[in-house]
Amino acid sequence: MLLELKDVRKAYGSLVVTDGVSLSVTEGEALGVIGPNGAGKTTLFALITGAVKPDAGAIRLDGRDITAMPAAQRCRAGICRSHQIPHPFETLTVFENLLVAACFGRAMREAEAADWCVEVLALTGLLAKANRLGGTLTLLDRKRLEMARALATRPRLLLLDEIAGGLTSAECEALVGTIRTIHAGGTTIVWIEHIVHALLAVVGRLTVLNFGRKIAEGEARSVIGLPEVRDIYLGSPV
Numbered sequence: 563m564l565l566e567l568k569d570v571r572k573a574y575g576s577l578v579v580t581d582g583v584s585l586s587v588t589e590g591e592a593l594g595v596i597g598p599n600g601a602g603k604t605t606l607f608a609l610i611t612g613a614v615k616p617d618a619g620a621i622r623l624d625g626r627d628i629t630a631m632p633a634a635q636r637c638r639a640g641i642c643r644s645h646q647i648p649h650p651f652e653t654l655t656v657f658e659n660l661l662v663a664a665c666f667g668r669a670m671r672e673a674e675a676a677d678w679c680v681e682v683l684a685l686t687g688l689l690a691k692a693n694r695l696g697g698t699l700t701l702l703d704r705k706r707l708e709m710a711r712a713l714a715t716r717p718r719l720l721l722l723d724e725i726a727g728g729l730t731s732a733e734c735e736a737l738v739g740t741i742r743t744i745h746a747g748g749t750t751i752v753w754i755e756h757i758v759h760a761l762l763a764v765v766g767r768l769t770v771l772n773f774g775r776k777i778a779e780g781e782a783r784s785v786i787g788l789p790e791v792r793d794i795y796l797g798s799p800v
């Protein structure tokens with residue numbers, strides 16, 4: 563098992579945001595995470611990356627307990643995420659944004675990092691924009707850069723947080739193609755997404771969160787057909 567969460571709990575005051583969540587992700591799989599706003603999806607990523615410490619429970623990578631491991635060390639161990647709202651270094655170029663991630667996130671030497679970052683730029687469709695400043699990009703390219711920065715750390719486990727949100731359907735389709743390529747290259751993916759048809763084009767399994775609890779999990783299309791899941795998404799295009 564690549565990643566395991568066991569009875570993980572996180573509360574902010576009286577608000578229990580992650581309520582005894584257990585989760586397993588096998589090497590090479592693509593898992594989708596859905597749930598309404600405020601269900602605790604992003605907090606789950608913060609717990610996995612180490613940005614937030616759980617109140618209880620355990621997190622394991624390759625069977626090794628990483629619950630107390632600092633975030634920077636987890637990144638070097640191969641866990642990296644993209645954020646829902648991209649915040650690139652706006653005064654650095656696209657290429658420099660990636661170099662920072664590779665050198666500081668993954669501790670690569672500069673020559674190795676430069677070669678790898680060129681590969682990532684090609685994979686994410688950013689090669690022609692390598693010398694643009696991060697602050698000058700369109701939303702689609704910011705989203706691509708957000709994913710590229712995470713990829714630059716050469717993750718074994720890539721966590722994508724609503725990467726398709728706000729894109730046109732053609733842009734979304736192109737992004738899905740890129741994510742499929744990344745997955746086919748052997749990277750394990752956990753993807754939080756509200757655009758369910760995009761998610762279903764990539765993931766084999768789905769986990770559903772509601773009020774911090776896991777309410778369903780299993781083969782993606784079966785899970786999406788469950789009455790309790792459809793209830794939660796009533797009005798959303800599932």
Ligand SMILES: Nc1ncnc2c1ncn2[C@@H]1O[C@H](COP(=O)(O)OP(=O)(O)OP(=O)(O)O)[C@@H](O)[C@H]1O
Pocket residue numbers: 574577579597598599600601602603604605606
């Ligand atoms: N640092 C914090 N302090 C207090 N409350 C927080 C904090 N972080 C998250 N929360 C609350 O925890 C709940 C879950 O937030 P979270 O961002 O994990 O949900 P989400 O499922 O990702 O939602 P969305 O789909 O809107 O992104 C929300 O009610 C949020 O306001």
